[in-house]
Amino acid sequence: MNEDAKAPRAPRKSVPYSPPSGPYPPQLHLYIGDGKGKTTAAVGLAARALGYGMKVDFIQFDKGGSEDDRYYERRLLRAAPGMNWIATGLERMRPGQPFRFGATDEDRREALRALALARQSLEGGGAGLVVLDEILSAVAYRLLREEEVWELAELFLARRPCELAMTGRRASPRLIEAAGLVTEMKCVKHCFESGIPARPGIDY
Template identity: 45%
Template structure:
């Protein structure tokens, strides 16, 4: 935090001269990297709101730049009729009109009719997690996409739907090929992921309106 304050102070005092010099040097260094080394592993994690929101925004930005995007969502299934995740409406519409986006929802129905959730895992939940894992492997090995997002892949480990080794295998495939930007979300990370990631952002709950009686709302939380 002190480092961030020092940067702000320097910007205010010198008009950002040192920081702009650093930006220029970073841009020059980036030009000399191989195409593979320009691709990075992002992890957005934590118990605060905003992880899926962040990666969906990143997906929109990438699509807008003409990049081919694939999204696999773990434990966020779709039965073909009851769609609980509003972002998928617009993603499907973008695909229909020709934008380069593929979305793969996996998982079983978790939402009860009264708005509560089913937390206990069933056999079908494990099967769906494995299906998502297979899709993710195929996408990473295909070389067809510029950006691959695995929403809740890390969370699937916390929920015991996948093992740490499953996620680490995906990371190893990425590191071997490095032919795309690779992004994952979840609640908890571990040392191996932290060591291999290029960017880690923690979404930390400071205050949440759920505690004041505001439930998850369509178009805001889902």
């Protein structure tokens, strides 16, 4: 396994991102569907953008666990220059306890906090890529209203200051219409169905 064994290159030094002035403006990306891979693809997109030298704002909705880095992708990416990783939401998984379903007032407040951070990020954070992870699931679970996410999309569309990626279960028709790229991740088969639980380093 020593093929191609050059010394690893450090990522390019992070520089302020200038939106392209050419005919190909930044796009809205949607990663939707019930399959595994939405957040994972957003993490990969972030890794690519960071490798290119972009600043990345990665805002997670309703994810929790911000304090303990139990989600292992955070460990690697947070250490990368240019990465601004923000996890919002209250904990839904606790060791030895069942998953907490439902939406409390506090869950809604956390979602609104994430929404405000997203707005701030689009209005002048200087990021080349903004990821709003699980924002669409936050709508599906009634933590946010579709209009609130659409207003954010309109803010993006007015200036297209950066690439914008949203993930979650499903998107409204007008969001899909506005997006430049939409991938639906369909669950053909999932380990969890066979009774295999989520495993650290692989599923989170």
